[in-house]
Amino acid sequence: MSTHDTIRATTAGLLAAAVAFTSPSLAGGQQKLLNVSYDPTREFYAEFNKAFAEQWKQKTGDAVTVQQSHGGSGKQARSVIDGLEADVVTLALAYDIDAIAAKSGLLPAEWQQRLPNNSSPYTSTIVFLVRKGNPKGTRDWDDLIKPGVEVITPNPKTSGGARWNYLAAWAYVLKRELGDLSKVGNPAFEQETAAAQRRAQEFVAALFQRVPVLDSGARGSTTTFAQRGIGDVFLSWENEAFLAINELGKDKFEIVVPSISILAEPPVALVDKFADKHGTRAAATAYLEFLYSPVGQRLAAKHYFRPSRPEFADAADVKRFVKVELVTIGQVFGGWKEAQRTHFDDGGVFDQIYKPK
Amino acid sequence: MQNEECRMQNAKSGEWQVMRIALKQHSVLPGFGVSLGYTMTYLSLVVLVPLAALFARSASAGWGRFWAAICDPRVVASYRLTFGAALLAALINAVFGLIIAWSLVRYRFPGRRILDALVDLPFALPTAVSGIALTAIYAQGGWLGRWLEPLGIKVAFTPLGVLVALTFIGLPFVVRTVQPALEDLEKEMEEAAASLGAGRWQTLRRVILPALFPALLTGFSLALARAIGEYGSVIFIAGNMPMKSEITSLLIITKLEQYDYAGAAAIAVVMLLASFGLLFGVNALQWWVNRRQRVGA
Numbered sequence: 001m002s003t004h005d006t007i008r009a010t011t012a013g014l015l016a017a018a019v020a021f022t023s024p025s026l027a028g029g030q031q032k033l034l035n036v037s038y039d040p041t042r043e044f045y046a047e048f049n050k051a052f053a054e055q056w057k058q059k060t061g062d063a064v065t066v067q068q069s070h071g072g073s074g075k076q077a078r079s080v081i082d083g084l085e086a087d088v089v090t091l092a093l094a095y096d097i098d099a100i101a102a103k104s105g106l107l108p109a110e111w112q113q114r115l116p117n118n119s120s121p122y123t124s125t126i127v128f129l130v131r132k133g134n135p136k137g138t139r140d141w142d143d144l145i146k147p148g149v150e151v152i153t154p155n156p157k158t159s160g161g162a163r164w165n166y167l168a169a170w171a172y173v174l175k176r177e178l179g180d181l182s183k184v185g186n187p188a189f190e191q192e193t194a195a196a197q198r199r200a201q202e203f204v205a206a207l208f209q210r211v212p213v214l215d216s217g218a219r220g221s222t223t224t225f226a227q228r229g230i231g232d233v234f235l236s237w238e239n240e241a242f243l244a245i246n247e248l249g250k251d252k253f254e255i256v257v258p259s260i261s262i263l264a265e266p267p268v269a270l271v272d273k274f275a276d277k278h279g280t281r282a283a284a285t286a287y288l289e290f291l292y293s294p295v296g297q298r299l300a301a302k303h304y305f306r307p308s309r310p311e312f313a314d315a316a317d318v319k320r321f322v323k324v325e326l327v328t329i330g331q332v333f334g335g336w337k338e339a340q341r342t343h344f345d346d347g348g349v350f351d352q353i354y355k356p357k
Numbered sequence: 358m359q360n361e362e363c364r365m366q367n368a369k370s371g372e373w374q375v376m377r378i379a380l381k382q383h384s385v386l387p388g389f390g391v392s393l394g395y396t397m398t399y400l401s402l403v404v405l406v407p408l409a410a411l412f413a414r415s416a417s418a419g420w421g422r423f424w425a426a427i428c429d430p431r432v433v434a435s436y437r438l439t440f441g442a443a444l445l446a447a448l449i450n451a452v453f454g455l456i457i458a459w460s461l462v463r464y465r466f467p468g469r470r471i472l473d474a475l476v477d478l479p480f481a482l483p484t485a486v487s488g489i490a491l492t493a494i495y496a497q498g499g500w501l502g503r504w505l506e507p508l509g510i511k512v513a514f515t516p517l518g519v520l521v522a523l524t525f526i527g528l529p530f531v532v533r534t535v536q537p538a539l540e541d542l543e544k545e546m547e548e549a550a551a552s553l554g555a556g557r558w559q560t561l562r563r564v565i566l567p568a569l570f571p572a573l574l575t576g577f578s579l580a581l582a583r584a585i586g587e588y589g590s591v592i593f594i595a596g597n598m599p600m601k602s603e604i605t606s607l608l609i610i611t612k613l614e615q616y617d618y619a620g621a622a623a624i625a626v627v628m629l630l631a632s633f634g635l636l637f638g639v640n641a642l643q644w645w646v647n648r649r650q651r652v653g654a
Contacts, residue, residue: 072614074613074614074615075613075614078613078614078616081616099616103616155597155611157611157614157615158610158611158614212514212596212598213514213596213597213598214596214597214598214599215597216592216597216607216610220593223489227493228492228493228496228497228498228499228513229496229497229498230496230497230514340615344615345615346429346612346615346617346620351431351599354431354598354599354600355430
């Protein structure tokens, strides 16, 4: 073989490899759904998708494969806005799906009313993950700002989970100061509420002063806390906390449930325009409804999401969830749009914490 | 004095010649028109169109918001970190990359080929992997972090960590650009210098370094450009504390998370212009050095 032939053969080989690796596999005759989701649902949807495919085959005789995409909730929403053709989205906050509706018109603005429980088939909350034996004696939110305690949380600017952390801490102070959260938004208690809001801002600022690393997403923070051994308390999604314990060692961490936390409602929605384009509306709708079915609820509880219908889940799974007072974002913060604007947008309350004095 | 004038004239006539060639476009090689057209189309599609879109996007915000986005104290702090760390990392790489290239080219020792292959690793490794690996090593309790901590040196989650990551990813650029130049540098030149009575230091400074300088400068600017744009590896080791260890790319991502496309594009435009300015400066320096060398010779 001459050099010339070798060059030609190599080039042809490289080209063939490039084409083979980049072209999509061509499977025919079956429906495909794309579920664009956020980070901590990976394990849950892996199992749920199989169960759905079986059920759909039994019911209709058609094969369906569900493809998953995971990532930070905001980033995923942006991908859909920019043209990632998701049939359904299952994200961390309603704000992100609102953004899809508002910026791309791919689904109607009132999407959240289309499914039960604000379109959240399962809920979660924010808990504390501490090191075994709880050496710093962390019991509640106040303990987080004790001297010598380091707190791990992702950056609320980039992580949906971190926004829940921040708001949960805020809600705790309001409750502590006011005693009754129904005073928020009631004109009769306006002054009292304003004072409490100031205390909440001070508390959250003090809390974030104790954060040595701001990872961009929840999984990154889990690694920082669990594998790098940094920090004393990790503010975490409840399901992430359970996962960290199961994956990384029961003998290393324990979960502390504070006196009050926030009801995190990760919503799901059909992306109408893309589903219609793919002709998958029926399957996609059935997929979302299946989340509310006994099978879906059982699997959600198995993967540490709080089921909206606990009666369908295994009693043993449900027992793992500690009862805790949960406030909703509508109740205290006037909904996501308002919370985002006041707290997390540029120049908002969160940015004030890091303003140089 | 006469000498000086003579030199200037030489330089001028040299310039003229270059310009004449460029204008007449006569070349023994055929296909100039086709290849120029192809180059322009390709560059436009791959480079110019996306950049133009970026500028258009940032303009959509209006001047006031554009200005507010790029002058925010937090953003300014991130410019300082990004460009400062990138420059420093490129300088470190220029020095140590040169030494590595020198050892690899000039000496024969067992394991040389393996070392040579190792240099490319930071190229091939996904940046996120390098970031995670570096963080694991330098974090408190990590292999190196454990020993540095008692000395009061914190690397991971500080600006120093950013510097370490940028040095890591930039190394191959310097080594790989200097290596061929070193190989071309004939040993006879050094021997000639020595036989003409030059000491080792003089040979290095007067013979070797000037010959290597253009390649070194190219390597430096490549390492610099890469470091300015780096995201993946830095994000894990930086700690991302506002005002302290946030790089500019992270702020762009942050803006995107808030669906503030115009603000993100505005910061990107600043980075683009600054990078362009830096690279332009490096190229101008290179051109100046080349000319001085040619004229001097």
